[in-house]
Amino acid sequence: MTDLDSLRQALQAPLTHNPGGLDIGQIITKGRRARRRRRVFVIGGWSACLTAALLAAVTSGGLARQSPGPHPSVRPAPPATGQCHDGPGTLCGLVIRTTIKNASGWLVLYVVKVGGVPGTTFGVMVTYQKGGKLAPGVETNETNGSDLSPGFHAVESALSVNGQSMPEFGYYVGPAAKIIGVAAGKTLQASMAHWSIDRQVVIFWFPLGLRMVTKLAAYNAAGHRLPTGDHSIHH
DSSP: OOHHHHHHHHHHSOTTOOGGGOOHHHHHHHHHHHHHHHHHHHHHHHHHHHHHHHHHHHHTTHHHHTSSSSOOEEEOOSSOOSSOOSOTTOEEEEEEEEEEEETTEEEEEEEEEOOSSTTOOEEEEEEEEETTEEOOOEEEEOOSSOTTSSEEEEEEOOEEETTEEEOOEEEEESOOSEEEEEETTEEEEOEEEEOSSOTTEEEEEOOTTOSOOEEEEEEOTTSOBOOOBOOOOBO
């Protein structure tokens, strides 16, 4: 007979009757212990889920960690739209904040909606952000064919806008884990981040101070070279 059966008998019996020396206080104490164990189990389950989520977040950052320097951060910008439903020039997804900073704020990249170009729906913007505001910058987008065909797209050379230095940047469509280029005879690795809306789109940028990075190449996680696409540099 379980403690629950004994408790039921005790509740149904007259108050003066104590069947078999049943200890009501002991049964209540055991019930409290059982509830306490269930609470600990629930809290432990949340802890395990949180640990798994943190591990997943750490391992998912492998792509960015392959780039030199600190990890770029991806932050929502005001207003942070989840999709490209609005008109041309509106923000699509999350803003990528790089590790580059000057008096104008942090260098950031983000995707904007583009209209009027056959086969193209979006472009990539680079600018500086300070105090939550996005200043005007440089936008680049595909101009020939599909903007989601495998390979490089819309690569823009380094330039200066209103006295602000902008790096060479663009995007790649495909499972790129490493993007490299050559500048002044040296091979350099680009920093990268996935577009928050479509992870097959990899946005990349090179360090400031480089006039032009050429011979772009992309590799997957296994080290195999990926399709080149259009790796020409626009000015």
